[in-house]
Amino acid sequence: MKTIESPTYYFATRKYDLSFPRLAEDIDADVVVIGAGFSGINTALELAEQGITNIVVLEAKYLGFGGTGRNGGQVMAGIGHDLNKVKKHVGPQGLETLFKISNLGAGIIAERVKRYDIDADLCRGYGYLAYNERQAKTLRTFEKEFKAVDPNEDIELLTGKDVRKVIGSPVYTAALKHMGGGHVHSLNLLLGEAKALTSYGARIFEHSPVVEVTYGDRVTVRTPGGTVRAAKMLWACDSFLANLEPYIYKKTINTYAYQLMTEPLPDALIEQISPIRGAFSDISPIINYFRVTRENRLLFGSATRLIEYTPSDIESWNRKLMLRVFPYLDKVKIDLAWGGPMACSANLFPQIGSLPEHKNVFYVQGYSGFGVTPSHIVCKVLAEGMSEGSARYDLMSSIPHMDIIAKDRMRNVWMTLGKTWNQASGYWTGRR
Numbered sequence: 554m555k556t557i558e559s560p561t562y563y564f565a566t567r568k569y570d571l572s573f574p575r576l577a578e579d580i581d582a583d584v585v586v587i588g589a590g591f592s593g594i595n596t597a598l599e600l601a602e603q604g605i606t607n608i609v610v611l612e613a614k615y616l617g618f619g620g621t622g623r624n625g626g627q628v629m630a631g632i633g634h635d636l637n638k639v640k641k642h643v644g645p646q647g648l649e650t651l652f653k654i655s656n657l658g659a660g661i662i663a664e665r666v667k668r669y670d671i672d673a674d675l676c677r678g679y680g681y682l683a684y685n686e687r688q689a690k691t692l693r694t695f696e697k698e699f700k701a702v703d704p705n706e707d708i709e710l711l712t713g714k715d716v717r718k719v720i721g722s723p724v725y726t727a728a729l730k731h732m733g734g735g736h737v738h739s740l741n742l743l744l745g746e747a748k749a750l751t752s753y754g755a756r757i758f759e760h761s762p763v764v765e766v767t768y769g770d771r772v773t774v775r776t777p778g779g780t781v782r783a784a785k786m787l788w789a790c791d792s793f794l795a796n797l798e799p800y801i802y803k804k805t806i807n808t809y810a811y812q813l814m815t816e817p818l819p820d821a822l823i824e825q826i827s828p829i830r831g832a833f834s835d836i837s838p839i840i841n842y843f844r845v846t847r848e849n850r851l852l853f854g855s856a857t858r859l860i861e862y863t864p865s866d867i868e869s870w871n872r873k874l875m876l877r878v879f880p881y882l883d884k885v886k887i888d889l890a891w892g893g894p895m896a897c898s899a900n901l902f903p904q905i906g907s908l909p910e911h912k913n914v915f916y917v918q919g920y921s922g923f924g925v926t927p928s929h930i931v932c933k934v935l936a937e938g939m940s941e942g943s944a945r946y947d948l949m950s951s952i953p954h955m956d957i958i959a960k961d962r963m964r965n966v967w968m969t970l971g972k973t974w975n976q977a978s979g980y981w982t983g984r985r
């Protein structure tokens with residue numbers, strides 16, 4: 554049976570031999586960051602680029618242990634699943650600002666890769682997929698929204714036979730090809746970013762779980778081997794927070810996604826799967842997502858539709874879904890399968906801010922399954938808030954986060970209710 558510790562495609566193909574010591578003394582810093590996924594490392598890197606370099610990052614396990622080392626590597630456009638869900642909080646002007654910043658993520662990743670020479674297989678080419686006419690209509694709206702922000706956006710709606718120009722599957726009626734999106738080896742990206750962070754003098758400690766925090770003008774963060782005292786701190790633990798800070802823990806709830814990796818496939822088969830060698834997802838309330846890798850493998854993932862459970866055999870659970878999309882892959886061998894949790898917010902929008910009683914304690918979480926690109930945007934904005942402050946930090950942190958009050962297993966019941974609502978409302982939101 555595959556477990557949370559099962560190996561992933563990313564660890565099997567990591568290019569950076571990077572490891573960091575345990576914290577074994579008491580030290581001081583300007584900023585202490587808890588959690589070394591995209592959120593923690595990116596915020597720290599943004600701060601370091603601004604000249605704030607006395608930073609300590611504490612990671613309970615190892616870099617990429619969380620969602621950052623398990624995801625599909627999809628570089629999708631935007632932040633949150635539907636910006637209209639936050640419109641009532643930010644108003645039409647705020648929404649316009651969010652639209653403008655929401656597509657910066659892929660550019661930030663590309664700029665990072667170039668600036669720090671990161672070997673992360675960054676590829677262009679994304680396709681949003683529709684199973685029926687209702688979803689195809691939604692894709693037409695997406696196309697208009699993209700073009701309204703940037704008329705030169707390389708985006709094209711394909712229907713009928715043309716769908717096969719990007720994706721070799723009989724199940725889709727339309728595809729919105731977006732060459733601004735694509736895919737990336739997320740662990741190598743994270744490790745490259747961490748290496749860049751240390752080049753500024755920031756310190757990273759692995760296998761150093763934070764077990765206690767004392768707030769105040771200077772925050773004291775305790776791990777089994779030592780403490781860090783710092784003027785500012787950031788919670789960046791996403792789905793692994795485990796109630797260490799109840800104020801933010803109750804604002805998200807975990808769901809799981811699972812995925813598989815095929816054996817390396819012949820060039821002709823990859824050409825049939827995707828002539829553009831892209832990444833894809835449908836636009837249903839619970840998506841199937843997949844992409845090809847540099848080694849000609851197919852990564853295919855999804856999540857449970859209504860009830861939250863971990864399949865006893867992740868590989869065959871995912872394989873069934875994969876064969877519905879690509880029936881001709883029935884003889885292909887599956888080399889790995891894995892899964893992992895992700896923190897979801899009620900409005901599916903990532904959360905940033907500071908604790909009401911402790912303005913020097915910041916947090917970021919709740920990407921709701923869509924964090925690779927968004928974390929690069931959101932953490933840029935968060936770092937602005939943690940240093941000089943900015944209008945866009947004020948805007949994003951002003952969006953209220955609903956509390957999801959439930960304990961232990963009852964949290965799964967909420968998740969099922971949320972998924973049921975999303976599935977049902979999909980009929981009138983054009984997602985089903």
Ligand SMILES: Cc1cc2nc3c(=O)[nH]c(=O)nc-3n(C[C@H](O)[C@H](O)[C@H](O)COP(=O)(O)OP(=O)(O)OC[C@H]3O[C@@H](n4cnc5c(N)ncnc54)[C@H](O)[C@@H]3O)c2cc1C
Binds near residue numbers: 620625761797842924
């Ligand atoms: C299976 C799966 C597939 C996904 N696919 C995609 C995708 O294709 N595209 C996309 O955009 N998004 C995807 N996501 C979501 C995306 O990966 C996440 O939103 C993103 O990586 C979250 O980054 P993070 O840094 O906030 O959290 P994480 O990467 O989870 O990092 C949090 C870190 O905090 C550490 N931590 C927790 N508690 C402590 C403590 N007490 N002390 C010290 N450290 C602690 C954890 O060990 C962990 O390393 C997927 C997620 C999963 C699980």
